[in-house]
Amino acid sequence: MYNVYLIGTAGSGKSTLVSALKDWMENLGLECAVVNLDPGADSVPYDADVDIREWVHLNEVMDEYSLGPNGAQIVCADLMALNIDKLVEALEPYRGQFTIIDTPGQMELFTFRQSSNVIVDALGRDRSILAFLSDPGLSRTPNGFVSNMMLCALTQFRFSLPVMNLLSKADTLGEGELESMLLWSQDPYALYGALLDDDIDTQTVMGLELFKAMENVGVYRELIPVSAMEMSGLEDLYNQLQQCFLGGDDADTVDAD
Ligand SMILES: Nc1nc2c(ncn2[C@@H]2O[C@H](COP(=O)(O)OP(=O)(O)OP(=O)(O)O)[C@@H](O)[C@H]2O)c(=O)[nH]1
Ligand SMILES: [Mg+2]
Numbered sequence: 001m002y003n004v005y006l007i008g009t010a011g012s013g014k015s016t017l018v019s020a021l022k023d024w025m026e027n028l029g030l031e032c033a034v035v036n037l038d039p040g041a042d043s044v045p046y047d048a049d050v051d052i053r054e055w056v057h058l059n060e061v062m063d064e065y066s067l068g069p070n071g072a073q074i075v076c077a078d079l080m081a082l083n084i085d086k087l088v089e090a091l092e093p094y095r096g097q098f099t100i101i102d103t104p105g106q107m108e109l110f111t112f113r114q115s116s117n118v119i120v121d122a123l124g125r126d127r128s129i130l131a132f133l134s135d136p137g138l139s140r141t142p143n144g145f146v147s148n149m150m151l152c153a154l155t156q157f158r159f160s161l162p163v164m165n166l167l168s169k170a171d172t173l174g175e176g177e178l179e180s181m182l183l184w185s186q187d188p189y190a191l192y193g194a195l196l197d198d199d200i201d202t203q204t205v206m207g208l209e210l211f212k213a214m215e216n217v218g219v220y221r222e223l224i225p226v227s228a229m230e231m232s233g234l235e236d237l238y239n240q241l242q243q244c245f246l247g248g249d250d251a252d253t254v255d256a257d
Contacts, residue, residue, distance in 0.1 A: 001168050002245050003099045003123050007155055008133030010105045011036045011124050013228060017133065018102045019046035020228035021237065028238075035087070037119070039076040040069070048102075049094040055083040058160020063181035069143035073109050081115035084122040091123075097242075099123070106116050120159060126160050131237070133168040134223065140177055140192040145184055145215075146156035146207045159164040163221075170233060178225060231252045 004021075006014040018034060025032045036048040044051075050233055062072040084106035091099070101123070103110040108198040111118045120128055132152040139148040149165075156163045165185070170178060184191035188211075195207050224240060226233030 001095050001099060001124065001127060002097065002241065003120075003128040004100060004241065005101045005103055005120070005128065005130050007103050007107055007130055008131060008168065009107050009135055009138060012133040012135035012138075013040070014105075015044050015046070015102050016228040017131075017166075017168060017226065018044075018100050018177055019232060020231055021100055022046055024099075024231060024234040025098060025238070030098060032098040032100055033091060033094035033096055035091060035099060035101045037080065037101055037110070039080065040105060040193050040224060041102075044102065046065055050087055050091045052080055052083070052087060052254060054090075055086055056080050069215065073104070073106065074113070077104075077109050077113045077115045081118040084119050084175055085186065088122050096161060107151070107155075113156050121163070125161070125208065127245060128158060129241065130155060130161050130163045131166055132156075133166050134171050136177075136181075137170055139167070140173070141180065142184065142191060142197075142209045145181065145191065146195070146211050148215055150210055153214055153217070158183065162244050164237070164244070165201040165221050166233075166237065167223045167225040169227060169229070171176075171230045173225075182223060182225065185221070226228070 006018055008014050013174065022032055022034050033049045034046055036051040036053065038042050039052050039056045043051070056076050058069065058076055059073055061075050061079065062069065065072065065075055067075065119164045132155055134148045134152070139145045152163060152165055167181060173181070184194060191211060192208070195204055195211060224233060226237055
């Protein structure tokens with residue numbers, strides 16, 4: 001069993017990609033379960049096999065503790081960890097080769113709270129990967145691109161798990177934009193040049209320094225463009241999963257216990 005956590009900034013396309021990936025995998029004959037870990041989701045675009053809202057629901061926590069949405073989200077994060085045994089038990093009958101996990105809208109709730117490491121441990125840390133979604137709306141400029149890479153690096157730092165870097169909603173990018181972003185992710189010097197091409201100001205200088213730090217600590221990695229809308233890039237995503245979990249063998253051929 002392999003766990004894939006979709007993580008990204010609010011509205012980056014996590015839930016839609018969970019749905020697309022599940023459909024794509026099932027069409028391929030792969031067994032996959034889907035877990036919703038967003039207690040504040042009004043609705044999700046997939047049938048969750050297990051849904052944290054069964055035990056922890058943002059609106060109920062707001063009422064019960066007389067909290068606003070932000071305070072309640074923090075309480076929810078802790079309640080999620082407290083209820084994790086129930087979730088793991090409920091998931092047991094559905095577990096197949098892959099478990100695809102949707103995470104809360106505001107990524108800091110999952111990325112920066114210790115409760116999420118409790119959840120990762122309970123679901124099985126050994127066979128887990130984080131799929132970090134970069135939203136093109138935030139990462140089309142060189143500065144935005146570096147900022148998003150930093151978020152991805154922080155996520156990796158918090159969890160100490162393998163990470164793949166996805167460029168979501170790739171269908172919203174023009175050909176030139178997509179090419180530039182892919183080049184920035186493949187060739188540090190191209191990104192370096194693009195940062196320098198920006199008007200040199202304090203922000204750019206800081207971007208360059210952050211960029212150098214990322215290069216030095218080895219978080220620089222190639223982007224995989226995906227579009228849940230067009231169902232594109234999912235094979236590349238799956239190939240990355242195979243590389244990470246199975247050293248390149250197909251999941252079909254490997255015992256999935
Ligand atoms: N064009 C396009 N739009 C997309 C794609 N994936 C998601 N969207 C849109 O982006 C918006 C946010 O998608 P969600 O899947 O709800 O994103 P999320 O990260 O789960 O959002 P929160 O959980 O609310 O933070 C929706 O309007 C989706 O229809 C895509 O591949 N292409
Ligand atoms: Mg969502």
